[in-house]
Amino acid sequence: MIACVAVIGHQNNPLYIQSFTEADDALKLHHIVHCSLDVVEERVNNPKKSGPTLNETFLGLLYPTENYKVYGYLTNTKVKFILVTTDLDVRDADVRNFFRRFHAAYVDAVSNPFHVPGKKITSKTFAERVSNIVKSFGLSSAG
């Protein structure tokens, strides 16, 4: 299950962050998302280490915490997507698929002429789409 998704802007500022857990761990998830930016930075700055994923937007597993797994995605405009999931056994393909759909939703949201680039995404449509994507996460592999 997805615990949290986030869109992170150029100054590493959160543009959109939404948690989907029942438990009261939103603050903890914020911390996790924020900490994962270090890994994103590390991967982006040292592409040698990441090897074959050099030109890929999908950054892979960023770091495991005791209960979560954090995945990252970097768009061509250097906007970062972070996914925190509680499933400890996640297929890469599912995560990639999720990010692809999430990216599409993000592009649509920022294409809104009333959206000012660099500001938080407050679109309700975007939030709805994201929650749909989150709900369908992993279903494709199960079904």
Place this chain on the structure above:
Amino acid sequence: MEEYPEELRTPPVTLIALVGCPQHHPLISTHLHSEQPPINTLALPDLSKISLLLSSADKNSLPPPDPSSIPTAGILKRDWLLKHRTRVPAVVAALFSSDHVSGDPAQWLQLCTDLENLKALIRPKNIKLVVIVVHSSSMDDISEDGMIALCKRAELDSKCLVIFNPSDSSQLKQSLNKLGSTFAELANTYYRDEGRRIKTRVEKKSFNSNELNIRYCFKVAVYAEFRRDWVEALRFYEDAYHTLREMIGTANRLPVIQRLVEIKTVAEQLHFKISTLLLHGGKVIEAVTWFRQHFASYRKLLGAAEAIFLHWEWMSRQFLVFAELLETSSKAIHSNSNSALGTSERSFTEWEFHPAYYYQLAGHYLKEKTKSFELSLSMLQNADEIDGSSESVTPSVYVGQFARLLEQGDAFAVQPLTDEEYTRYAIAEGKRFQDSFEIIALLKKSYESYINLKAQRMASHCGFLMAQEYFAVSDFSNAKQLLDGVAALYRQEGWVTLLWEVLGFLRECSRKCGILKEFIEYSLEMAALPVSSGTGVQSFRANECGPAGPASLAQRENIHKEVFQLVSGETGVVSVEDNSDLKVNRENPLHLEIDLVSPLRMVLLASVAFHEQIIKPGVPALITLSLLSQLPLTVDIDQLEVQFNQSECNFIIINAQKPPSAEISNSQQSRQVESAPSLVLVTNKWLRLTYAIKSEQSGKLECIYVIAKMGPHFTICCRAESPASMDDLPLWKFEDRVETFPTKDPALAFSGQKLAQVEEPDPQVDLILGATGPALVGECFVIPVTVASKGHDIFSGELKINLVDVRGGGLFSPREAEPFSMDNHHVELLGVNGPEGEDESPVGYDKIKKIQQSFGLVSVPVLQDGESWSCKLEIKWHRPKPIMVFVSLGYFRDSNEMTSQKIHVHKNLQIEGKTAVLISHHFMLPFRQDPLLLSKLKPVSSSDQGTSLPLKETSILCVSAKNCSEVPLQLQSMSIEMDDDVERSFTLHHSGEDIFGPAYLVPGEEFKKVFTVIPEVESSNLNLGSVSLRWRRNLQSKDQSSSTAEAWVLTRHKLPDVNVELSPLVLTVDCPPYAILGDPFTYSVKIRNQTQLLQEVKFSLADAQSFVISGSHSDTVFVLPKSEHVLGYKIVPLASGLQQLPRVTVISVRYSAGFQPSNVASTVFVFPTKPHFKTADMGDKGMESIVAD
């Protein structure tokens, strides 16, 4: 890691024992210890000691006769490893002195008995025996027989008998080396045999319990480690580990809690061994993978609820130990991990290879332990009870087991514990530790490690966790220091919710420390954070969040209210430290400063814009003051003070709704006081105030501070910002909010500045440059300058004059060399003349007068209103060139220079310098006379050849001067003057006469003068001197006094050098000045030979239509040296008018030079009838002048 026993932490080292001859023990043991691999030595002085050692060991270490029959009480014995590392040697070496071997029979017998005893002791344990024979003295020799007998006696191989000679150094070295290798080999055999013996038990599965299986595996692995067979050791440790994992569900030997504790303790040991082996082998990825497995298989084994804290403590220890292992072997790792990361599967992430990650999690689990420990503690009914009952509990024989030690008289009895007893014991033990400091230490390691890795966000998170621990133990200063750093990062990156949390802690810290100012600053910042209950940011429930409370608009409002109650003095803050009630009141006024980088810009932002960039002194200028606040509730400002760099411009804005306090009206009466109908700051809405201010002082006027007074004793001093260069509000810039301009006029919002330039007061002085047309090169051009006061008195006036080339660049050009001018300035300021009489009386002021070639500085006397003063600038042009004359007057309005301001008046004037006269010249020969000049015959370089003049012949020089200016000129004289120190080598006529009295030359007119030159020496470059022309402006129309000022200007024109040569032949055409129709006249061509040679000359005459000719048409004649030949023709004109005479062509054969008179020279006017001339007045001179024209 330190809490593990030594024998577990270090790899096992082979142990041997030395018996007898104690004097040699240190030498041998030192050598063995330095062997590679090292060997530890047990040194026993004599044989009786070894019996003690081994027999005591005998009791414990003998395995039970039938292991399967007795139920095992535990998995691993606590002291087994230690025993094998320190008490059970693999080899026993008996040292005998050589004289015992070869000495008398009694000694030999003694030796044999000793050997027998020793053999009896070590044989059951398979310990190997080595006999060392020590040379007692260098002389005696050990017989071969004796050695063989000894071997037999000891039942030894010959290689196990070593002869040791300590007296001879080379032999000593040799025997030591032999000892080392023998010991190593035998020990290896011993450990292999022992390992194999137990391994067969494992393989045959000759046991019925997992405990034994684990124990045997462990032993095999340890023996393998003794042999340095790491692969086998690893394999058996792993076997033991897996078997242990299977035991969890099955074993039922012990009560449930203690069973789990034992299993985990053993697992921990096995895991530690495996990790160490992997890491030392450089297999980082395997180690990390192994740790993951270990973590995964045990993380869910929480155990019983009341002892759950034991699990967390155990987990924390796993992470800590692994972190320490990683750190100690980090050098080996770092070289490997990079390549490993690149190639290995992606499931590993960067942090898993860094100890920081494990330290952080160790801290995290320790935190969990603390929480559950507190829960367990609270579950116990009475805390006193546990203290008494746990005293007699000790670790038992087996690893991970505890037992109660009962004292029964002299003997001790061991009694197993129940789970309840054990839990109490564990809690009592746990109470002894201060977990918070442990957590802080762990997090600190992680924090520093992350900082080294430049992972600032991870480090910040650790810092935040650390600060929370500090906060929990009431160490507020440490907490605050950490939190401040963390808050800075969150502020910078705009993580509002995290910042909210951190600020909540900071606020609490400063409240507890009693630092009122910081408390208010943090509170205000929190209140102004962009936290809302809208989408995007979720609110947290109360139990999760820290002292800040949930991040919500309501909470912001609460904080806002709390702060404003505090600053208004209604409430106070209770400090923890000195327990005093802190209040904002008359004794403790509060003053906050907000600068351009302060996070409090959100609380109050002041933007100040002048409507005009340049304002006139004394004229009111509009200034707009805009204030913005993001505080959730509206704020009333009592009074605003605006401060400028010119303090007399400061003004105060009073809220009209509030009565002005007495102190304001008293202290600041002199200032400008404005009143605003209301000073209310609404959230995210600019409060715009426009006022007019006046400045008397020229220069920069900048608004520096806006100070808002919001209560009797609370002020916020806000640095003013220009709207044009204002940064976005931190944090709010990411919010989707309504943004408005600070000023009503959007243009002003983009361009407005908080500073303006105050102009100088307008000068009330006229500066007049009277220019009179273009200047002429060479003359002294005068520009009258008049300073006329029209309202201002002039004190300390200074007139600066600058001459600037209009085309740019200076007035100097190094490329154009000027032969006649010493200085290279083309235009020169010669001087400044004051009005008449002024120069002679320099009184009343300091007369400054500096004149340079293009710059002048003149002081102006004190002038009263209405007076005027004038001077004249004299400028001389050396070259035609337009220049700009800049004249600026600086003056003070009164005599005190300190108080009044300098006022400047500038004027400029472009003046063209023009050449007045253009002098040209040309040479002519006398009419109808042509000397043959040989130099002209040469075809080459005819262009650059100068003029050639015939020697001792008359040549005519015609000089003309043209007025190129636009004013009439007056000429005084024209003459040819020789340059200095050059002797004149030619005869010149008409040179020095001033023929024209005042000769006027209107613009465009040309004046000509004819000189006759007869060169007297033959020279290729005869200096003819230069033409000097004296002229001046004809100023008769002006009424200025030109008599003195206008001097004659001398213009010189250098004549080119001429080539003077002797002409060999001179041809003179002779014919009358005019002819009469039908009247014959004589036309003769004289050829004069001036050489010493006979000259052959060919001539021919062309027929002409208008004439009838008599004479030879063509012929060749010879002209004798220094003589003349005349060709005479009689000609009758047939037509009247200007007629072309028949053309004669003369060719000198010697010089191959042809000659034909020019058309002009061979033309004659034919009158129809004889005219009547009055030729009486005309002399030679007049005739020539006419001809020249």
